[in-house]
Amino acid sequence: MPDGGSREFIPAFFVDVVEKGETFPRGKWPPHITLFPPLLAPYYNYYGDTMRGVVNTLSPFDVTVGEDDLFGPDHNVPVKRIQESPRLQVVHTALVRTLANLMHDPTYRQPYNPHITAQPGMTLATGDTVHVGGFSVVEKESGVWTVVDKIGFKGGNNVR
Numbered sequence: 001m002p003d004g005g006s007r008e009f010i011p012a013f014f015v016d017v018v019e020k021g022e023t024f025p026r027g028k029w030p031p032h033i034t035l036f037p038p039l040l041a042p043y044y045n046y047y048g049d050t051m052r053g054v055v056n057t058l059s060p061f062d063v064t065v066g067e068d069d070l071f072g073p074d075h076n077v078p079v080k081r082i083q084e085s086p087r088l089q090v091v092h093t094a095l096v097r098t099l100a101n102l103m104h105d106p107t108y109r110q111p112y113n114p115h116i117t118a119q120p121g122m123t124l125a126t127g128d129t130v131h132v133g134g135f136s137v138v139e140k141e142s143g144v145w146t147v148v149d150k151i152g153f154k155g156g157n158n159v160r
Contacts, residue, residue, distance in 0.1 A: 009043040009139040009148070011035045011051065011095055013132050015116060015124065020136075022147045029145065031116045031124065033063075033082060035135055036095040037104040043139040047099070048149045051137075054094045058153045060133040061087040063114070065124050071115060080124055082114040088132070 015031040024030070066081035082088065092112045116124060124130070134152035138145045 007042040007139060007141050008038045008040050009137055010038050011135050011137050013135040015130055018136055018147050020147050020150055023144050026143055031119050031122050033114050033116055035092055036099055039099060040103045043137060043148050048137060048151060050098055051151050054098050055091060056154055060153050062129045062131050063088055065126055065128040067126055078118040079115040080118060088114055
């Protein structure tokens, strides 16, 4: 994945509320569910407008935290899987249809395996329910990620 001064963005649902303009360094993200692989381009408002047009008819929903697992090329990144969620799959599929023409990180492949990367102090346990009312878009520039947009579902008041 490119680093340094390159720009890229990711749509992701954050378990805890993040605010527009909030920043965090690479590898220090709050717990989140990545909804689409990193897009290797700067973020423009019309991407947000396009994503809103695709997901604004979707209603908020809950997902259930699943079992512990290990991800990454060396299977050494602890995660909590998300139990099967057709509604989360609908969001991912809508974003694939919307963003697939943009260059994205080729190390991410189907099938989509939603998960939350474990962070120190994370209190989510298997069986916990998390309400998804929308998602945030984070953009990386010069190694720092910034929340640049928030996109809600129809009637959603839990845009993270």
